[in-house]
Amino acid sequence: MRIRVLGSAAGGGFPQWNCNCPNCDGVRKGTIQAAPRTQSSIAVSNDNINWLLFNASPDILTQFQRFPELQPGRAIRDTAVRGIVLMDAQIDHTTGLFMLREGKTPLNIYCTDMVHEDLTQGNPIFNVLSHFCGVSWHQIPTAVGSTFQVEGIEGIRITAVPLSSKAPPFSPHRHDPHEGDNIGIQLEDLGSSKKLFYAPGLASIEAHLLPFMQQADCLMVDGTCWTNDEMQALGISEKLSLDMGHMPQSGPGGMIEALRSFPEARKILIHINNTNPILREDSAERQILLQEKIDVAFDGMDFSL
Template sequence: MHIRVLGSAAGGGFPQWNCDSPRCRAARNGRLIRERRSQSSIAVSQNGQEWLLVNASPDIRQQILDNAVLHPRGAVRSSSIAAIALMDSQIDHVTGLLMMRESDQPLAIYCTERTEEDLRSGFPIFEMLEHYCGVRISHLPLDGAAVEPPETPGIRILPVPLTSKAPPYSSHRLDPRPGDNLGFVIDSPDTGKRAFYAPGLGEVDDRLKAWMASANIIMVDGTTWTDDEMAQVVGGKKTSREMGHLPLTGEGGMLDVLADYPLARRILVHINNTNPVLDPESAERARLEALGIEVSHDGMDIRF
């Protein structure tokens, strides 16, 4: 199994276009210039030829350019991205679909019925794409069944409903239900190796703990270090938990959760530009390293 981290930052990337905090400033033109990150997305393949894109971030064009495994091969108009799986209908995870409108065939997209509703109404990307390449939608089940996309042989995904809200433009915003947000258990029927991927994770219950315990690779939400980080750094009004992201520290934080899985490779994804772990010389990064927890970066290559 081969996972390529295309984008490792939260929405807005690092540095964020309108943020002049010291850390973003350093990522633009100073000490942290090599720590720049694009917005969250991964690609998965078993054979290294056909790739499943998991979420299509607004940065997808640059991410494809930066990762040769996703470059066209064969026909003049072609793509190594054979299918796309969406975890929700958030802007950060779907806007990149518009950059793929030049496809010479309908985009093969796997998502829940709730996500499709949002992307045909509140944020009608699917309707827009019908005027270009079109889309071919397959609904992801929510009953514990797994899906093996025929476009990406050897890859199996099992959708895991998460507790969170739909986007502000969704008609489901005030009526959260299973299917608005997902985590993925990604494995190979051939090898039995398994990854748990959840870039947005606000609550970890016993059901999710069981899936994490079964995984060789755990890639989870590392958005903020503290719950009040946004307020402290940029004057934000919402806490991390209120935004649907479990902070790394504090009682019951992500570090407490990950402590239960010392045998798995544990990797933080979806890192916000306010998070001090983006600085390799920070005390916070040193603490992670002492715990054996990795901070993902764009282009990170994971094989297992």
């Protein structure tokens, strides 16, 4: 099973268009050791021919151009993408669907009932796409033990795991959370039995997640903020990291502490906010992650399990 990181940043990317925090200002001016990043998405394949896309970021066209395997050129109009799995209905994970509207066949989109509701009512992307290529919706089951597979990606078994977090601000049930608003994903290569646990948004390590994380050969999880008050300290927002549904990395109960419970797995942080000091390759925070054997995802990161 091959995993390609198409984008590794949180919403807004890095640098964010209107942000002059030390990270964004520094990467624009070339005064810090940091690489720009697009908004988070990964692609997965078990044959290097057919690919499954996880989330469709607003940066999707740039991401496709940087990864030619997604455009194999077998016909006048072609793609290697056999399906798109949406982890939630957030703008930074769904807006890229508009950029895929030129196809002659409907987009094969896999998402939960709640995400489907949000994308047909609160932010009716699916309704708009019906006037172009259309959408072939496949329901993601969230009942314990339920799995599914994607046509063309038969060698990978997928399990969706509900996460506790908020639906997007435009959701009809924003203040009434439902199971399926956000999910984590376990991917199992049926040939090698290797497993990836992918959760770019993670508010807490809930008890029902532990078996999936314990089984994982690789944990690719939420890397949004270093501290809970990161945005407040910079004067950018009054919201805490946990308010936004993201575990901070540092401090008691943080992601670093949680990941120590899985010593055998490779650990990778993804969905990194532009304010996070781990973006700076020479930072003290990056050194801490190095000591903890935790990697920081970057655009173009490519590995196999």
